[in-house]
Amino acid sequence: MLSRHGVHQRRTSWADGPAYVTQCPIQPGGNYTYRFTIIEQEGTLWWHAHASWLRATVYGALIIHPKQGSSYPFPQPYGEFPILLGEWWNANPIDVLNMxxxxxxxxxxxxAFTINGQPGDLYNCSSKDTEIIPVTQGKTYLIRLISSAMNEHLFFSIANHKLTVVAIDASYTKPFNTSVVMIGPGQTTDILITTDQPPSHYYMAAHAYASSPNVPINNSTTTAILAYQNVRTQRGAPIFPALPAYNDTPTVTRFTSGLRGLSFPHPPIRTVPKEVDENLFFTVGLGVNRCHRRRRCGTANGLNTTASMNNVSFVLPTNLSILQASYQGVNGVFTSNFPSFPPVEFNFTGNVSRRYWTPKRGTEAYRLKFGTRVQLVLQDTGVWMMHCHVDSHLTWGLAMVFITENGVGELETLEPPPPDLPRDRLDWLVLF
Structure with a gap:
């Protein structure tokens, strides 16, 4: 189950990838070819496994270059390279999840954190395999930064080099300069750097950002080396960047405040409806459920940690994907009663009734007619999972599903399922 993160699926929701949402899992030893067309998109995206915690090690870059004859909205860089940030456990990530x-x-x-699969030379076990990026002095390079981290937001910086952000999640931005980038799980950032420093070796490094003071984090740092070519002798260790403290929220605010959209190559003509067909108000949060009677839960109150949207904790089906069930009209796989409003519109001044402390569990979707005007614009027919990309939150149920019904005519109708769409196998993987 591979999800092409951010690719618009035009009538090909079958190729979106999440296990038991748009397809059943690919069986061990099996194979499946995803078929889809990329339309009106360019930039840096990525692909990853979308079942259980398999994406901890199964991921890669998906780069869409400008069409032939087109160009970037900035000077053509001399070269480019992908930088994929990740997380590493010394144990099997599936065992970590199950525990x-x-x-x-x-x-x-x-x-540990990783850059292109390596923790870097701050670790004895990986110092010989540290990622080294060779560059030529006086040139401009495009860095395609991808965060495939599972649960942590990350600060990223390169010693003594200015970073110019030019795109976020395959959408061009107005260029702005910064010394540090903050990137969350699943996000991508395109960065221009100019190698205008004295020839030497410079660390690029990343470590965690966390705004919650009481949540444990991985406090390690991953490194790679930006290596100027023709350096005769490197004296001492590479120069290290000044990374912010793990809880430096003002730096995060300055970074996110600098992001502005760029209309390229010309301002697009968009009409915004003056009337809305449906008002949807979603809240997200953490809660607790009673622990299973046959086991002892490890939280302070002996309860089971959960996450929810509108006080519903999402549960994946285990025998058929939601898209297949919707397409074939199979009952008993999901319900269409996801609430459009939370049970309580909390204003941060009162108390929440104890009966809302425990979110209900269910496989619930919200159905929309094709062309429905909502504040959240849904393109394409099919089934679309909206979820938190911090995988611990997703594991606890912070997700829901939109089902967009067919419209009128072929171009507004979901294509039939591919003949080789993976079939169900109940005994392979129940957890997501």
């Missing part, structure tokens, strides 16, 4: 689920508590934090 957390059995205990009803948060999963163990990762043991």
């Amino acid at each position: 957390a689920l059995r205990a009803g508590a948060a999963p163990k934090v990762s043991d």
Whole structure:
């Protein structure tokens, strides 16, 4: 189950990838070819496994270059390279997940962060395999930064080099300069750097950002080396960047405040409806459920940690994907009663009734007619999962599904399922 993160699926929702949402899992030893067309998109995206915690090690870059004859909205860089940030556990990530689920508590934090699969030379075990990026002095390079981290937001910086942000999630931005980038799980950032420093070796590094003071984090740092070519002798260690403190929220605010959209190559003509067909108000949060009677949960109150949207904790089906069930009219796989409003519109001044502390569990979707005007614009027919990309939150149920019904005519109708769409196998993988 591979999800092409951010690719618009035009009538090909079958190729979106999440297990038991748009397809059943690919069986061990099996194969499946995803077929889709990329239309009106360019930039940096990525692909990853979308079942259980398999994406901890199964991921890669998906780069869409400008069409032939087109150009970037900035000078053509001399070269480019992808930088994929990740998390590493010394244990099997699936075992880490299962232990957390059995205990009803948060999963163990990762043991290291990685750059292009390597923790870097701050670790004895990986110092010889540290990622080295060769560059030529006086040139401009495009860095395609991708965060495939599981649970942590990350600060990223390169020693003594100015970073110019030019795109976020395959959408061009007005260029702005910064010394540090903050990137969340699942996000991508395109950065221009100019190698205008004295020839030497410079660290690029990343470590965690966390705004919650009481949540354990991985406090390690991953490194790679930006290596100027024709350096005769490197004296001492590479120069290290000044990374912010793990809780430096003002730096995050300055970074996010600098993001502005760029209309390229010309301002697009968009008409915004003056009337809305449906008002949807979604809240997200953490809660607790009673622990299974046959096990002991590890939280302070002996309860099971959950996450929810509108006080519903999402549960994946285990025998058929939601898209298949919707397309074939199969009952008993999901319900269409996801609430459009939360049970309580909390204003941060009062108390919430104890009966809302425990979110209900269910496989619930919200149905919309094709062309329905909502504040959240849904393109394409099919089934679309909206979820938190912090995987511990997703594991606890912070997700829901939109089902967009067919419209009028072929171009507004979901294509039939591919003949080789993976079939169900109940005994392979129940957890997501």
